[in-house]
Amino acid sequence: MLNRSFVNLGVLCFSLILAACSSTEKRKDYAELAQQELDTTSEIKTSQWQTMDNVAPASYLTDLIKDEQLDDLITKALEANPSLQKTQLTLKASLWSLKSQQGDSLPSIEAGFSGSKSEGSDSNYKASLSISWEADLWQKLAQAEQATAKTLASEEALYQASRDTLVANVIKTWLAITEKQHAIDIEQKRLTLLEANEKLILKRFKNGLGNLEELDESRTSTSQSKADVVEYKENLAIEIRNLQLYLGETNTLDFLANQSYPDVSLTLSDLPQQNLQRRPDLKAAYLAIEAADLNTSVAYKDMLPSISLSATLSETATSPSAALFGSPIWSLLAQITQPLYQGGQLKAAAEIAKLKTAQAYQDYRDTLLTAVNEVENTLGQERVLSQQVQHIHDALLSAKKNLTQYEKKYRTGLVELNDLISAQTTAFDLEAQLDNLNYQHLSNRVDLGLALGLGVKP
Secondary structure (H helix, E strand, O other): OHHHHHHHHHHHHHHHHHHHHOOOOOOOOHHHHHHHHHHHHHHHHHHHHOOOOOOOOOOOHHHOOOOHHHHHHHHHHHHHOHHHHHHHHHHHHHHHHHHHHHHHHOOEEEEEEEEEOOOOOOOEEEEEEEEEEEEOOOOHHHHHHHHHHHHHHHHHHHHHHHHHHHHHHHHHHHHHHHHHHHHHHHHHHHHHHHHHHHHHHHHHHHOOOOOHHHHHHHHHHHHHHHHHHHHHHHHHHHHHHHHHHHHOOOOOOOOOOOOOOOOOOOOOOOHHHHOOOOOHHHHHHHHHHHHHHHHHHHHHHOOOOEEEEEEEEEEEEOOHHHHHHOOOEEEEEEEEEOOOOOOOHHHHHHHHHHHHHHHHHHHHHHHHHHHHHHHHHHHHHHHHHHHHHHHHHHHHHHHHHHHHHHHHHHHOOOOOHHHHHHHHHHHHHHHHHHHHHHHHHHHHHHHHHHHOOOOOOO
16 A cells, blocks of 8 residues: 555655746747857858958956056056956955855755743753755756856856956046147147247247237237147146046046057967957857847756755753753654746746746857957058058158258248248148057057957956
């Protein structure tokens, strides 16, 4: 009779397992689809990216520029930037969440001790020790732990992306400070020359060699130049404050801009291999897909039977020592549970988990498209700015030669002062434009390195 009961129980459990397994269904492998998207994108873009000229190699963003001052600024930013520190603390909290998740698959042990006394009776003491453990038959707990680990790895990649972006911003701001200082220096030279011209025109006017319109025009140019100097100085102060923000500094920086732009090296010879695969935001998006897929598996396995075991040792006595060190009574309990009806909550949870996996895949596609767009834009700017720098450089050389000729002709009376001033204006404008293009070119190379996933050392 007892054997028959066990047989019936076994048949019932087997039927429940079959019923639960039938509720699962084949799901799309979004991680595989994501990898295919990346491979296809790389194949399409390889020929285009390989057309770039080679320059010196760089493995990290910090390898782009070799400068002690910049290295110190980057170190301070990585150590003190409040936003980055907050992200790091969040990452540490997630690490403890993973350790907590790992404890779900381990036995739990609890000890208890209590004492009671009623009127007219002796004191009673009870000591107990209980151990409980859930058998992970379907690898549900293991997959939940893996999902948490994938989520943690995704957050680590996002933290790395934050570090990369911070370092790129520090480098570009450092370059911008040099550019703003150059703009001030160029405009100061222009202003000095304009003031000298104004004095000369005023002298000529007093001697009856000029007219009032020339004097007013000269004064207008001088005042405009003074206004530009004020604006450029404030622009420089803004960039220094931005750098101060990245460094997490509250005190004003005692900062001296570089006299010239540094060399920026970046390899473009092996783009398909170092493009995209190294981008931490893309890694994070891919890991998010894997984590969501594991959570979906866990949601489906919540519908399957679960088996738990528990053992208890307990002793009741009239003294604490007897309760603790007596001959305890043990009990063992094995329990199997199968969800039958919860108002559709488990099925809904599984469907929601599936949709979250699909959303993670779309997030990955969006990140991939953004990455490709950033690389193509920065590569396009690399080509355009290289050509612009060369053309404006040639134009400036011609303008300086032309200015030299006008100065000679003015001394011999062959040209008017207005013609000389026009040549001077052209030369200063081209000098300022070339300096700004040099800055944009260097800044774009930093953006290109970031787009290629160069990053900084972990």
